[in-house]
Amino acid sequence: MKIGIIGLGYVGLTLAMAAAARGAEVFGTEINPQIKKSLAENRAIFFEPKLDELIAKHNHKNFHCVNELPPPNVHSFDAFIITVGTPLYPNSIKPNLEAISAAVKSLLPAYDGSQVVIIRSTVSVGTTRKTVLPLLSKLIGKREEELFVSMCPERTIEGKALQELKTLPQIISGNNQKAADMARRVFEKISPRVIEAKTLEEAELAKLYCNTYRDINFSVGNAFCLAAQMFGVDGMSVINLANEGYSRSKISRPGFVAGPCLEKDAYILTDNMPDCASKNLILGARKISESLEDLVVEWVKRHVGAATKPLVLSGMAFKGRPETSDLRGSSAVNIARKLFAAGYSLRLHDFVASVKDLEALQLGEAFEDLSAACKDAAALLVLNNHERYENFLLPESSLPVFDAWQVCKKIDSAFTLGNILLEEGE
Ligand SMILES: NC(=O)c1ccc[n+]([C@@H]2O[C@H](COP(=O)([O-])OP(=O)(O)OC[C@H]3O[C@@H](n4cnc5c(N)ncnc54)[C@H](O)[C@@H]3O)[C@@H](O)[C@H]2O)c1
Known part of the structure; x- marks a missing residue:
């Protein structure tokens, strides 16, 4: 089995290693020079458990990061898998799918129409049939019916x-x-289990449903949490009460609903959906979770005021469990940007993301050690749910703390x- 993968980011590189570990020969291309450099040094530029070990084992053996996929007379591929990013355009809710078309074009000269081209990236419904297939047909001058395209979404x-x-069904x-x-x-x-969708569109939708379902569920927790506070009741406490020993209630704990996928997939799903009640529900849920970021900024203004000392923002990666170094789509980063724009001086900390990556945000000084960051600070904001907060002791007990997830x-x-809108903390 010989596979060509376009894009060696989170999805492409983990998939490449999973395939290489099962004995496939994998060729990957990547346009980011930093990724190519780190692969040459046998490591990923991001943290993912066990990934670096696999890279060290398979790199230059049955995994090759190449500048261009080799032509059919050198290597005959079974499949090409496209795993490039599909972000939203800046300050927009419109998905930018330009990288998909560029990736399809980059398949030449390795592609001759006999291989299957698999879209693994998350795309708007209809992209595989209406964009990828006609483009491939044009590129090699064969009719669409003669070609093989597939949509196999990533759900890890x-x-x-x-x-x-x-373990997940594919x-x-x-x-x-x-x-x-x-x-x-x-x-x-x-994978041990493969499920076949009836159409390309069904596969595209199933992926978008998986993430949007999570998005809406988390948003219900956030909506209930904020609504409780309209009655002067702590939102976290009432959700715990409603769930306790009552299996029919599984209301999510309030928290930021963020990251490179959840921040955008509801918008990708609704991108070409006609206006309807379903679309309102999906977009309304997204708005509720997004509104938490402004509430944190308002909390700082109310409780810390115009601070002369720096604010400490800890938990900058988009989630703490399972831990990640990924800062993309992080609500903590969005909050930092808003506070920075409002004139606050910031200190940034994360248990997993590196000081170098935090400094690259250019929003404040980055700290390796949280206690050191808290020295002489105006307040501490704990913004993800990493388990190391459970035992964290404040160096100065008088420091105001906003512990978003109550960790x-x-x-x-x-x-x-749970009490962000109330006048006094618990
Ligand atoms: N990150 C996740 O956990 C996850 C999970 C499920 C689905 N997805 C979806 O998978 C897709 C990829 O996500 P990601 O997090 O891996 O993104 P990413 O940005 O980490 O990786 C994409 C990579 O593709 C590279 N690239 C772009 N155009 C290229 C080209 N023409 N040739 C070669 N390389 C090219 C980029 O430089 C980048 O490194 C997105 O659509 C995302 O929504 C991501």
Whole structure:
């Protein structure tokens, strides 16, 4: 099995290693020079458990990061998998799918129409059939019916990607049965279970549903949490009460709903959806979770005022469990940007993201040690749920703390998302 992967970011590199570990020969291309450099040094530029070990094992053996995929007379590929990013345009809710078309074009000269081209990136419904297939047809001068395209979405979560690639059912699809069968061969190599979608669109939608379902569920927790405070009731406390011993209530704990996927997938789903009540529900849920960021900024203005000392923002990665170094789409980073724009001086800390990555944000000084960051500060804002906060002790007990997720077990009197709108903390 010979696979070409376009894009060696989180999805491409973990998939490449999962396939290489199962004995496939994998060629990957990447346009980011930093990623190519780190791969030459046998490591990923991001943290993912066990990934660096696999890179060291397979790099230059059955995994090759190449500038261009080799032509068919040198290597004959079974499949190409496109894993490039599909972010939103800046300050917009419109997905930018330009990288997909560029990646498709980059398949030449390795592509001759006989291989299956698999879209793994998250795309708007219809992209595989209406953008990818006609583009391939134009590129090599064959009719669409003669070609093989497939949409096989990625559904792993960062921090458990390699583990989940081996356990999650893989959704496959095809523009015809042969394409679906070709995709099946690829994913049967990696995963114990493959499920076939009836159409390309069904596969595209299933992926968007998985993330939007999570998004809406988390937003319900946030909506209930904020609503409780309209009645003067702590939002976290009432959600715990409603869930306690009552299996029909599984209301999410309030928290930021963020990261490179959840920040955008509801918008990708609704991108080309006609206006309707379903669309309102999906977008309304997103808005509720996004509104938490402004509430934190308002909390700082109310409780810290115009600080002359720096604010400490800790937990900058978009989530703490499972831990990740990923700062993309992080609500903590958005909050930092808003506070920075409002004139606050900031100190940034994270248990996993590196000082170098935090400094690259250019929003304040980055600290390795949280206690050191808290010295002589105006307040501490704990913005993700990393388990190391549970035992964290404040160096100065008088420091005001906003503990968004209520994870600091050793700190009393903290404000949380559950009481962010109330006048006094618990
Ligand atoms: N990160 C996740 O956990 C996750 C999970 C499920 C789905 N997804 C989806 O998968 C896609 C990729 O996500 P990601 O987090 O891996 O993004 P990423 O930005 O980490 O990786 C994409 C990589 O593709 C590279 N690239 C772009 N154009 C290229 C080209 N023409 N040739 C070669 N390389 C190119 C980029 O430089 C980048 O390194 C997105 O659509 C995302 O929504 C991500």
